[in-house]
Amino acid sequence: MSSFRRRVCFTSLFSASLLVGGLSLAATPALYAQSATLETAGQVGHRVGDFALLDHDGYFHHMSWYDNRTAIVFLVQTNEAAQLDALQSEYAALAAQRENFQFFMINPLGQNRQSVSQAVAGSDIPVLIDDAQIVSESMGLNIVGEALVYDPRSFRIVFRGPVSALGEALDDLAAQRPVSRAQVAMSGEAIEYAARAQNMAEPVSYTRDVAPILAENCAACHRESGIAPFALNNHSMAQGWSPMIREVLMTKRMPPGQIDPHVGDFVNSYTLSPEDQQTLVHWIEQGSTFDGPSDPLAELTWPETEWAFGEPDLIVNVPPQTIPATGVLDYINVVVPFDGLTEDRWVRASQYIAGDRTVLHHTLNSILPPEAGDRARFLGGGSPDDPSITAYIPGAAPYHEPENTGGLLRAGSRLALQLHYTTNGRETVDESRIGIWFYPEGYVPEKRMSGQCACIFPNDWTSIPPFDPDFEQTKSVTVPRDAYLHAFLPHMHFRGKRMRFEAHYPDGTIEELINIANYNYNWQLRYQLREPKLVPAGTVITAIGAFDNSEQNKANPDPSRLVPWGQQSWDEMFFGSVSWQFVEPASASGAD
Incomplete structure (x- = not known):
């Protein structure tokens, strides 16, 4: 791992930067x-x-x-x-x-x-x-x-x-x-502007001020073999890309998936502080200069393995899927055994590595216990002891359970997977892998993770009107017992615009928990609270989402449609997932 903490990358699609980023200098002659x-x-x-x-x-x-x-x-x-x-x-x-x-x-x-x-x-x-x-x-x-x-x-x-x-x-x-x-x-x-005056009086230092920001927030993705389209691995690269760095900061396109920094405190808010933004922009305005003698970006080192927590205790190989160059693909359902699992083990972490992330959009999964048939429970309904095996979503990060928390993976269980692929113009084969890490043999974690999805399904879906730029829908779930909230994950499709989660407490007060102010279908992230939040039994968690079905939404497949619920990306969904942990130990609580 590098000497700087891994966080996020600055840009994902260079082509999108050219199309959406406002780089055109064209002006209307009559006005200018x-x-x-x-x-x-x-x-x-x-x-x-x-x-x-x-x-x-x-x-x-x-x-x-x-x-x-x-x-x-x-x-x-x-x-x-x-x-x-x-x-x-x-x-x-x-x-x-x-x-x-x-x-x-x-x-x-x-x-x-x-x-x-x-x-x-x-x-x-x-x-x-x-x-x-x-x-x-x-x-x-x-x-x-x-x-x-x-x-x-x-x-x-x-x-x-x-x-x-x-x-x-x-x-x-x-x-x-x-x-x-x-x-x-x-x-x-x-x-x-005090910060500007200070930065202009004493020029911003690349080695002291700028390189650490880029190392912590960008380089993990912008590196050789990283997921970003170019590497920020030395000053020359940072200087060359500095106009785009300024542009993505101004438009808040990068870091990706950033949320409203004024609501909640999250480990992965993916926002740069105002001070860091000022430092970068003022350095760019000063010419993106180098003040040596060493280059901190060039000195970063990265692990040789893709696995986040060392070599996994168990690797699940997803059956290879041949994806054609073009066309619309139905969801693919596969059931995979946990080969090599000979005894029950408590799971502490998991990671999904996509074989070809240009075509794999997302997955859902469910644990099938030894006595079960092949019917998957992709949206819950299993035992409270079931382990969390991370699915794949755009921008997904490896998942590690909170301290002393885990689920039991029983020998003979199988993993039911639902795979969603989108074609990209060339035939390819996706060979994904899932790494699983266990607690030491004999160790039984005391706590379990739970949660629920504020999901709208076809039976209560309201179709989105044509050309509507801000169509809201809401859904609520109730926390049945005192619990600690841990994380939130929104899911919509191309018309998704924003999603907010609110807590409606039994005493009548309302608190905003998270504001995904600019939802992006390309970065469906699980936002983890820095400190779990205690809520009393009976708290209602409400997700309020909005859809942009207007012509102004450049990603909109067809603004003239009355948009139904559907699995394919040109239709829509509304999932507002909340993860929590009950205050009572699992052994004392029974199933929920």
Whole structure:
């Protein structure tokens, strides 16, 4: 293992970066003929680039998603600015009159959500909160109360000035005319960026500041034989890819699967701290320089084996599956023996290594005990002593039980697998393996993992209307006894947009547990709480998911469909899985 802790990778699909990442410099001539050559931050015509931010209610907004609007309008907001009260009213009036523009406020100081909500109470305009300030710096936000207009196709600023001059600019844009007064001077309370000032006064060090961030958050995937498409294994590679690193940070595409950092505390939130984001972007702005003499990325070493916990005690070889180059494949069901298991053993960890991860999308599995037939129980119903054998999902990590926790794998048991493949244009063979690690012989762990899925099945599914950009569905499960919550896993398909989990406690209070604000079908991750959360018996866990069946969803197979429940990716599913551990020992509780 490297000297830095393994976490996540920066990018998974280079092609997707080119298609979605906003690298095109194209602009609409009618809008930018007067200002397309200006490239100084803060100037009209400056290309900010595409970006994404969460608003004060935790909802995700990606600017390129709004490319069907004439433009995006911003008002610079901070909580302490007294002059904003009148400006917000004038700004809201403009928003009510111009339906084809998207209106936001933006808080460049990354202020607390609750305080922002209080400051804008009564307004229905989302406030984007820039925790890392890298977007606000790129937009040149220097004055509280300033208004800006941004084109979501070219990612350039086309107007900036006081709210009093904004209406005229929007009229020009609505009429497809060049903005007659594109930059109007104004005065107001100045915004200061302390981190930027510090990083510019003392240049960011690659060896001291940047390389450790890349090593901890990116290099485990971006390395030779890693799952990412290029290796960040030295300074030259980091420098060469630095424009893309900036782009994926601005759009929150990488690290992958990142969740709302303001809700819960997770081992694998896959987010970079605001300080780390600032360090990387400021280093890139300074030219991505090298300050030697050694290169920490080049000195990283990696284990020779793919197995996360050393050589497994038992390896299950999944029968080879020949996958054709094209076509739609039905789910494949196979039953595999645990060859070599001659006695009952308690399982402490497992890992699924895909033979060809370009075609294997996901698996489900179930333990068939010795006395069972071939009918699989893919969604539960087994013994509380059953072991957890990890399935394969996009972005899956090896699974290790909590301390003194495990399940019993009985000799003679078999593993029922359901395999979902998608073709990729070439014929291939998937030969996957599952590694299993046991507790020492004679050791019996005291605790068991349990849980349930807030799943919507065909009998209670509501079909998603055509062209609906934000169709919500909900499902709840009840925790029957006092328990510790451990992890959450969402599953939807291409139209999945977001999923939140809430705890509705017996005393009537509600707590948000996790906010997967930007669900991505390519990264269906199991989010593990850093510290298990105690909830009382009778707590209702509710999953609230939303689907984007609009044309703005670039991954949408067909926005005109009334979308049913279905196993294939062009249909939809809704699974909100919750893992918990009962407070009482398994021996005292019986089956649940």
